[in-house]
Amino acid sequence: MSEQQTERYEPQAIEEKWQARWAADGAFVVPNPPPGTPKASGKHTYVLEMLPYPSGELHMGHVKNYTLGDVVAHFRRRNGFSVLRPMGYDAFGLPAENAAIKEGGHPGTVTRRNIARIREQMQRMGWSIDWSRELSTCEPEYYRWTQWLFLRFFEKGLAYQREAAVNWCPNDQTVLANEQVVEGCCERCGAEVEARSLEQWFFKITDYAQALLDEMELIEDWPERVLTMQRNWIGRSEGAQVQFHCRSLGVDVPVFTTRPDTLFGATFFVLAPEHPLVAQLVAGSEHEAEVLAYARKAAGRSTVERQEKGKDGVFTGHTVTNPVTGREIPVWVADYVLMGYGTGAIMAVPAHDERDFAFAEQYGLAIDRVITPAGVGEPGGPEEPALPYVSSSERDLLVNSGAYDGLSSPEGKKAVVAALAERGQGEETINFRLRDWLLSRQRYWGCPIPIVHCESCGIVPVPDDQLPVVLPDVTDFLPKGRSPLAAAEEWVATTCPTCGGPARRETDTMDTFVDSSWYYIRYADAQNHDAAWDRSTVDYWLPVNQYIGGIEHAILHLLYSRFFVKVLNDLGLVGFREPFARLFTQGMIYRHGAKMSKSKGNVVSPDEMIARYGADATRLYILFMGPAEQDAEWQDTGVEGAFRFLNRLWRAVLEAAEQPADGPAGPGDTPLVRAAHRATHKVTDDIGRRFQFNTPIAAVMELVNELTGHASEPGARFAAETAVSLVQPYAPHLAEELWARLGHTTPSYSAPWPVADPALLTSDTFELVLQVNGKVRDRVEAAVGLANEELVALAKASEKVQAHLAGVTIRKEIVVPGKLVNLVVG
Numbered sequence: 001m002s003e004q005q006t007e008r009y010e011p012q013a014i015e016e017k018w019q020a021r022w023a024a025d026g027a028f029v030v031p032n033p034p035p036g037t038p039k040a041s042g043k044h045t046y047v048l049e050m051l052p053y054p055s056g057e058l059h060m061g062h063v064k065n066y067t068l069g070d071v072v073a074h075f076r077r078r079n080g081f082s083v084l085r086p087m088g089y090d091a092f093g094l095p096a097e098n099a100a101i102k103e104g105g106h107p108g109t110v111t112r113r114n115i116a117r118i119r120e121q122m123q124r125m126g127w128s129i130d131w132s133r134e135l136s137t138c139e140p141e142y143y144r145w146t147q148w149l150f151l152r153f154f155e156k157g158l159a160y161q162r163e164a165a166v167n168w169c170p171n172d173q174t175v176l177a178n179e180q181v182v183e184g185c186c187e188r189c190g191a192e193v194e195a196r197s198l199e200q201w202f203f204k205i206t207d208y209a210q211a212l213l214d215e216m217e218l219i220e221d222w223p224e225r226v227l228t229m230q231r232n233w234i235g236r237s238e239g240a241q242v243q244f245h246c247r248s249l250g251v252d253v254p255v256f257t258t259r260p261d262t263l264f265g266a267t268f269f270v271l272a273p274e275h276p277l278v279a280q281l282v283a284g285s286e287h288e289a290e291v292l293a294y295a296r297k298a299a300g301r302s303t304v305e306r307q308e309k310g311k312d313g314v315f316t317g318h319t320v321t322n323p324v325t326g327r328e329i330p331v332w333v334a335d336y337v338l339m340g341y342g343t344g345a346i347m348a349v350p351a352h353d354e355r356d357f358a359f360a361e362q363y364g365l366a367i368d369r370v371i372t373p374a375g376v377g378e379p380g381g382p383e384e385p386a387l388p389y390v391s392s393s394e395r396d397l398l399v400n401s402g403a404y405d406g407l408s409s410p411e412g413k414k415a416v417v418a419a420l421a422e423r424g425q426g427e428e429t430i431n432f433r434l435r436d437w438l439l440s441r442q443r444y445w446g447c448p449i450p451i452v453h454c455e456s457c458g459i460v461p462v463p464d465d466q467l468p469v470v471l472p473d474v475t476d477f478l479p480k481g482r483s484p485l486a487a488a489e490e491w492v493a494t495t496c497p498t499c500g501g502p503a504r505r506e507t508d509t510m511d512t513f514v515d516s517s518w519y520y521i522r523y524a525d526a527q528n529h530d531a532a533w534d535r536s537t538v539d540y541w542l543p544v545n546q547y548i549g550g551i552e553h554a555i556l557h558l559l560y561s562r563f564f565v566k567v568l569n570d571l572g573l574v575g576f577r578e579p580f581a582r583l584f585t586q587g588m589i590y591r592h593g594a595k596m597s598k599s600k601g602n603v604v605s606p607d608e609m610i611a612r613y614g615a616d617a618t619r620l621y622i623l624f625m626g627p628a629e630q631d632a633e634w635q636d637t638g639v640e641g642a643f644r645f646l647n648r649l650w651r652a653v654l655e656a657a658e659q660p661a662d663g664p665a666g667p668g669d670t671p672l673v674r675a676a677h678r679a680t681h682k683v684t685d686d687i688g689r690r691f692q693f694n695t696p697i698a699a700v701m702e703l704v705n706e707l708t709g710h711a712s713e714p715g716a717r718f719a720a721e722t723a724v725s726l727v728q729p730y731a732p733h734l735a736e737e738l739w740a741r742l743g744h745t746t747p748s749y750s751a752p753w754p755v756a757d758p759a760l761l762t763s764d765t766f767e768l769v770l771q772v773n774g775k776v777r778d779r780v781e782a783a784v785g786l787a788n789e790e791l792v793a794l795a796k797a798s799e800k801v802q803a804h805l806a807g808v809t810i811r812k813e814i815v816v817p818g819k820l821v822n823l824v825v826g
Ligand code: ANZ
Pocket: 237, 256, 257, 258, 259, 262, 272, 336, 337, 338, 339, 340, 341, 342, 343, 344, 345, 346, 347, 348, 349, 352, 353, 431
């Protein structure tokens, strides 16, 4: 059949046809095993990509994420696994709500419309999703269980309310978790965050700080970068708590220090402006006005500002006693000391700490060196370093420290703490940077916190059988500094479940990260109307074997989910400790040098690409761009290139399909058969073992090149079948169509993955490099196993080589078998 006669490749027609067929066949629906089925039975796996925020339409970042997951899912299915691959929408929260407000619509209406649109786009991409498990976190059948889980945390004291200094976003008019504040600004809108003091709800994630570190051991494979980010966020510091006695108030004031070995150099003392002792210290004194004014000013500054250079502060007029020197040292108030870390008070050691040094210089406070590098003063030893000397080398020595002089830093730490402990003035402690997770939001579009406030009973949980507490339908949902729910008077006024008296509902809603901390568990048992899940079903599927998503979730979602699973495990609700065994973080898509985003105006819409080239070409290109974990630059001609390749594949396969099917003896051993086995080996190894998604495409392209123009050679049909089979995870519609045309009556998505025969992996020809005087002049195909003389003969037969042999004598013939011939002439 000539090229002109070959039917054209028309993705639009093919793709919608197969999508309809898959949907009708429930092709990717995977039923749950009967409750109680042990995890070890059957080959099964859970492949999951992070669920989208329905704040708009799908963009190319989603296309990359979900196509990656799709290739993994198809590959595993065809390797005999039953694959759980669900999808849902992270539908509550700021992204969705802000999108709605911008549009002027009700968040519920706008969100549900966006979801319908995204679902349609996903189906049009042909992703092999089990739609029977679809969930949306903003629907009562989902958030009923979010509330149920909140109550379990509450019962265990892991959810609590307290007044706290919080990060307030003046633009979004809500508090933010520490994790949502990036360099002093709101993670979402970029507005500078303010400090406020409000009653807030927290999850006690700090109880799990150590477990979150230790149990990284249980994780199979996460990028080291993500683990490091989590470790830094948790911020474990070993040090000591040291008590400084304040005579004027008659109290001991504790500090947290990582350097008890520098205690002799503590020449002053600093309280955070919010420290409760500040007001007491200055009450009625000449310093009162100045100190309180300073504290008020500090309250308005962001954490980042407070940490920046140019420290300022005020003297309180009081002293505390240095517990080792017995000297009275002045107490200052300065906002570079944060109330939220350690004890909110520090011993300042200006000789060995940058910030303390800057402060001491500014206010003329004593700077006493107490640490020196080993060998200073010895012949040939190093010079005494300038101050501040902030190294904490294990080989540094204590000086000017009384009986401790000459001890190394680590020895000094131990000795000083031991001496303090004996007098009840200090002890070793471990401090974490991690704070409790602030989960309440003063926003409308979130999961209501299932709590009522009763005048006589206080905080009362809503009983399980009254769940869900349904989010009331309000008309004024704009943020205004307190939750818009507070205005829904009829909803707020309720009766106390305990005493039956009048009570008021909690009006804050939950952070959307609460919703996404457990959605991957719900998928395993998404249709359960009687419980959040059945434990045996969840234990069968989870932990998620392969999670795929963006690196931007390294400390928020990924840390919160780990915390949730640990709590759920401690509550006996799940049988595992870590949610995601393996994590793959994909890179971002750039165009014209900037991250592809609406605000940059450089977005390419998936719809447009599908309309012009089809979903298969779009899928193929997005993974062909480069290694999936790396950022990649979008080329406007890229999808077209992928489309042209699919056209070549289409034609080559249809031509080969004219060949009679292989007989019982199989396709035999021909160059095309060998090419097919090589491609199979490469694609299998790349996807299965190396988790590489661009290189398999190159391997299939190579196979199609071999096939093109050789469709009537022996083995062509086998090579064509193999090419279709290997490209199936990337271009499933085209594969389905060609598979059927090759005469198969069962679908390609369930065809067993091809197996490479190791005996057929080598090619029977190789590329022989021809050189004259070491310069490459030509490359030719040579059969494997030719004798050296035959290789030399091939060289001499080459016209390009001959051009360099005219009028010269061949002095030497060098042969590297299997590689090259070099003719030395002169
Ligand atoms: C004395 C000292 C001497 C310190 C020295 C450091 C160097 P990490 O490692 O991050 O845990 N610190 C303690 N609480 C603080 C607070 N609320 N605000 C600001 N700074 C605080 O840091 C612990 C060190 O940070 C502590 O050790 C304390 O200063 C300071 F040569 O104590 B150090």
